[in-house]
Amino acid sequence: MKFTAVTRKAQGTGASRRLRRAEKLPGIVYGGKVAATPIELDHNEIFHALRKEKFHASILEMVLDGKSERVLLRSFQMHPYKPQVLHIDFQRISADEQIRMNVPLHFVGEEKSPAVTIDKTNVNHALTELLVSCLPDQLPEFITVDLSGLTVDKPVHVSDLVLPEGVTPVLKPEEDPTVASAVVVAEESIADEAPAVPADAVPATAEKSAEEGAEKA
Numbered sequence: 001m002k003f004t005a006v007t008r009k010a011q012g013t014g015a016s017r018r019l020r021r022a023e024k025l026p027g028i029v030y031g032g033k034v035a036a037t038p039i040e041l042d043h044n045e046i047f048h049a050l051r052k053e054k055f056h057a058s059i060l061e062m063v064l065d066g067k068s069e070r071v072l073l074r075s076f077q078m079h080p081y082k083p084q085v086l087h088i089d090f091q092r093i094s095a096d097e098q099i100r101m102n103v104p105l106h107f108v109g110e111e112k113s114p115a116v117t118i119d120k121t122n123v124n125h126a127l128t129e130l131l132v133s134c135l136p137d138q139l140p141e142f143i144t145v146d147l148s149g150l151t152v153d154k155p156v157h158v159s160d161l162v163l164p165e166g167v168t169p170v171l172k173p174e175e176d177p178t179v180a181s182a183v184v185v186a187e188e189s190i191a192d193e194a195p196a197v198p199a200d201a202v203p204a205t206a207e208k209s210a211e212e213g214a215e216k217a
Contacts, residue, residue, distance in 0.1 A: 001054060002061040003045055005029075008038040016087075025085055029062065029071060032092035039064060039090075047085055050076065057103050057129075058141050062090060070136065072101065093136045100170055102129045103140055107180065109148030115182035119152050122183045130158065130179075131170040138166035147180055155181035 008026060010018075016026045025043040030036035049055045055073060062071045071090040079086055093099055110116060110123045130143060143161060150156060156179045158169050171177070 001049065001052070001058065002063065003041065003049060004063045005039040005041045005065075007065055008040040011038055020084070020086070025088060027088040027090065029064065029069070029090040029092060032094060034092065037064070041088070043085060046088060047083070050085065053104055054141055057101060057139075059093065059136055059139060060090070070095075072099065095136055097135075098133050099136055099139065100131060100133050101139055102131050104129050104142045105145050105179065106142045107145045107147055109146050110150060110180075112148045113150040113182075115150045115152055119182065120185065121152060122185055123147065123150065124181050124183045126178045126180060127158075130161075132163070132167050133170050134164075134167040138164060140164050140167060145179055150180065150182055152182045152184060155179075 005027070008015075008019075019026050019040055020043070023043045025041045025046050027039045027041055028036055029039055060071050060073065062069050070093050072093055074089045074091045076088040077086040078084070105125075105128055107123075107125060113123070115121045115123065132139075132143075140163075143163065145156065145161060147156060157176045158171065158179060159176045161169075161179065163169070
């Protein structure tokens with residue numbers, strides 16, 4: 001994805017407020033062999049871009065002062081209640097340096113799995129993204145998780161995922177988190193249902209009232 005930015009000359013809280021009133025977005029780009037650079041961007045362009053999954057998990061092309069740079073989105077700050085981005089950070093990348101990035105997980109095939117078709121379970125997605133390490137050109141837009149073989153007694157772990165070449169998960173030693181699992185749905189207990197009241201359980205006062213009503217009729 002491609003977007004434009006210009007170097008931001010005025011800095012400070014007051015300057016940032018003036019930018020926002022002019023529908024501009026203050027930000028910064030850092031990393032590489034270049035000093036951190038304050039930037040300003042078109043607010044609406046970035047606001048709509050942030051609604052796209054790809055903007056959060058792919059290499060972006062930032063045209064800064066007419067010069068193209070490859071960057072990653074690193075963080076952004078939203079207004080507490082307004083639909084407004086307050087600040088945004090990008091990181092420059094180099095083609096020969098490893099990067100770490102959270103990549104979205106896309107789940108497929110769960111409706112065909114034995115856990116769903118045979119055992120009638122629900123599928124729990126324990127993870128929705130995975131932190132990976134790779135070179136910039138190897139970064140996938142998303143990772144597909146095939147759940148077609150999911151069973152009640154065999155959850156899918158990170159080690160079961162088929163990752164693109166050069167992409168490795170960032171995990172602690174001997175860590176292998178669950179990605180998805182089958183959750184058995186408990187049947188409603190009969191005891192939870194309101195029991196029928198037997199005929200001989202009607203209070204005597206109720207019987208008497210019923211008889212009196214019949215006599216008056």
